[in-house]
């Protein structure tokens with residue numbers, strides 16, 4: 371379903387509410403994402419960030435409001451339908467097939483992420499193989515193609531999750547804490563991968579992250595949630611100037627770090 375207010379937006383979240391019993395994890399939330407944009411989502415623990423991803427990606431249904439993706443109202447679509455329409459997603463915890471190799475993981479994601487659930491014959495088809503190879507190349511996992519996922523160190527496990535999400539060639543990529551637990555060099559490497567996805571593969575990215583320097587360096591706009599509601603929406607430059615955001619989330623030291631990262635991004 372298309373409507374004129376969604377022109378120029380790949381994703382519109384409109385008055386979205388998700389309740390668990392009496393508790394509203396996400397409450398009357400509205401925002402939009404333009405094609406090619408990187409939107410960073412932050413906020414304290416329990417603010418509703420992952421719940422928001424769950425309702426966008428079909429893991430759970432919104433209680434009220436709607437989600438429009440690429441002209442389709444996907445509010446009541448299933449997770450596979452949403453994936454087939456072009457939304458890829460990673461999870462906070464490592465979610466890969468442990469006993470499969472990197473290549474097998476990616477071929478499975480490429481195949482089932484783009485097609486209805488028809489079990490392939492003895493091997494995946496050429497298209498799934500090509501999509502898996504492409505995902506390995508973008509994330510730099512080629513040399514580990516035949517390694518079992520359970521044997522991968524943390525950086526490569528994180529990259530495998532991203533590779534799985536992009537193996538179906540999505541238009542919109544949702545990344546849930548993609549660099550949590552990584553060191554500074556590893557974070558830089560991941561940032562390069564995500565920039566490549568945006569610049570050369572035309573992907574729109576929405577990412578949840580607590581590591582603010584990374585989020586500010588990568589994001590065109592920032593959304594901060596608190597108790598399921600929007601606390602801030604706008605460019606990173608305004609984030610450290612917002613008294614409520616500093617009080618509720620960043621703290622004085624965090625605000626200084628965000629200011630430095632925003633200045634560096636502008637330079």
Ligand SMILES: Nc1ncnc2c1ncn2[C@@H]1O[C@H](COP(=O)(O)OP(=O)(O)OP(=O)(O)O)[C@@H](O)[C@H]1O
Nearest residue numbers: 390394395413414415416417418419420421422462
């Ligand atoms: N399936 C569920 N059933 C009941 N309550 C839930 C469920 N999932 C999330 N919640 C609650 O919803 C609120 C928001 O949780 P959510 O995981 O979305 O927060 P978050 O911002 O992603 O937190 P974090 O930064 O710690 O990952 C929390 O109070 C959480 O306990």
